[in-house]
Amino acid sequence: MSELLELSAARAAERIRTGELEAEALWSAYRGRAAADELNAFTWVAGPEPPPVTEGPLGGVPVAIKDLFATEGIPSQAGSRILEDYRPPYTATAVERLAAAGAPLLGKTNQDEFAMGSSTEHSAYGPTLNPWDRSRVPGGSSGGSAAAVAAGIAPWAIGTDTGGSIRQPAALCGIVGMKPTYGAVSRYGMIAFASSLDQAGPLARDVTDAALLLGAMVGRDPRDSTSLGLLEPIAPPGATDLRGVRIGVPEELSGEGIEPGVQERFEETIELARELGATIETMRLPHAPHALAAYYLLAPAEASSNLARYDGVRYGLRAGGDGDLLHMYTATREAGFGTEVKRRIMLGTYALSSGYYDAYYGRAQKVRTRISEDFRRAWESFDFVATPTSPSVAFELGAKLEDPLAMYLQDVCAVPMSLAGIPAISIPNGLADGLPTGFQLAGPAFSENRILDAAHALEDAIGFDGSKARE
C-alpha cells in the first residue's frame, strides 16, 4: 500500500502498462484515501467502483480536478454557495481530454470561491489544510488540488492559474505546478474568473508527471476561440544539466519583500543552476513592480463582468423570489457570494464605472503592454527568468483574512507572467522553517518543453523529499 503511494504517477502508469500493477488496485488505494481525506481537499469524491479501463498515455492513473471545471452530472460549485450542488449539463474540454487519455476522475477539489484567493480560505465549503502543517493554509486558489497531491491522496491533479493560483499553492505544498502559455489549454467548461488570464495546468509530484499530464490537456479546441495549438507536443523532460542555458534573475522580484528563508533557498538553487552549467545574470523587468496593481484592476474588472451571469435565473441559487426582479437579483447575489468575491466585484465595477475607466482599466491594459515588452526584451538575452514563486512559506489559517492587500501580495512574483501570458513552472525548492518553498522558472510563449527540461535538471539537483507530507 505505502509502496504503491510512493510511486510517481508516470511510474504507476508504466507499471499498469507492463501489467505489474492493476489499475483497479491503484484506484482503490487512492479512492480510499480521498474518501477519508482529513484536509478538506475534496468537495466531491467518486464512488468506490473502479471506472472502466481506458487505454492511453495516462495509463489509468486517476486525477483530481479543481471544482471549477464543469463535469457533467457531478457537482461543480467553484467554491461558491451560489453554485451549491450545481451539476452541469456538459464536461470541460480539459477533463474530457484527460479521461480520453486514460485518467479517470478521482474527485473534485476545494478552491477559493471562483478562484479568488491565495489560501483556499475563501471557499464556501471551508478551508483546505496544508499537509505539512495543518494549522496553515495550502495556498490558493487551487489549494485543494495542491494539498491532495502533496498528501498523496491524489496521484496528480489539475488546477487553474489566473495570477498564480497553480504556482503559489504548488510552492506552499512542496509540489510542481505549471501554468502554460495562455491558450495552450482550452478554457471551455472552466467556470470563468478573468477570461484574458485564466489558464488550466497540472499540479504533480514531480516535473515528469507534470509534463505527462500537461501533454494530455493541451491543444486547439473549436469551442474556445482563444485556444491554440502548441508548436510541438509536450515531450518527456530528460535534461540533467543546464549547459548553455541563460537565466535572468529580475532585481524587482527577489530580495526585498521576500522572506529571508525563501530568499536563501532561492539563492542556493541559483548557485546549483550555475554548477549545472547555466549562465546567471541579474537583470531588470522595470514594470514588474506595477504588475500587481494592474492585475488588481484587470482581473476584478473581468470578474465583475463574468460574474454578472449569477442572477438566480438559469441555474444556481435564487433568493428574494417573492419581490420584484431587481430585488431577486440583488438578494440572490448577496446570499450567494462570499466576502472576497463581493470585494472583487465591487473593485472591478468601480474600475469600469463611468469617469474611472480610462484612469484605471485603460491604464492597466497599457501597463500590461509594458510588462509584455519587458519580457520580450529579456528574451533577447535570456532563455528563462527565475524568481521565488511565493514571497513566503505557508502562513497560519486566518493570518491574512482581515488584510486583503497582504493576501494579494502573495502573488507578487507570479502575476507578471500571467499578465504577459507566458508559461511558468514552480518546483519544490527545499524547506524554510520546516515548510516548502518554491522556485519559479518562466520562459517565452510556447517554451513549455524547454522550461520542463530545465526544471527537470534543477529538480534532480535540488533532490527535494516530499514524503513527510504523505505520512
Next chain:
Amino acid sequence: MSLSRDQVLHVARLARLELTEGEVERFGTELSKVLDHIETIGQLGAMDDVAPTSHVIELENALRADEPAPSLPRDVALASAPDAAMGGFRVPSPGAGSSE
C-alpha cells in the same frame, strides 16, 4: 483615495449587490486601501504612446465553419433552473412588490 459611503452604495447598485450595513463600512475601508496600492500605476506617467493590450498572444482571427449542429436539448438546459415553467425560465415581474 478614499471611497465615500455614497460611492460604495453607488457601485453596489451598479453591481447588483445588496450589501449589509457592516459590508458597506468594511468595503469602504478595505477598497480604499487597495485603491491606494493600485494608484501607484499613476507613477508611470502619461503612457500616451503605449497601445493597450487586447490579447497577449498574437492571433489571427479564429473563425469556424458556420454549420448547424445540435445544441443542448431544452429540458437539459432548464434542468438546473430555480423556476422553470412553460419551457422557459420564470422570473418575478420587474414591477412586482417593492418600489425600488
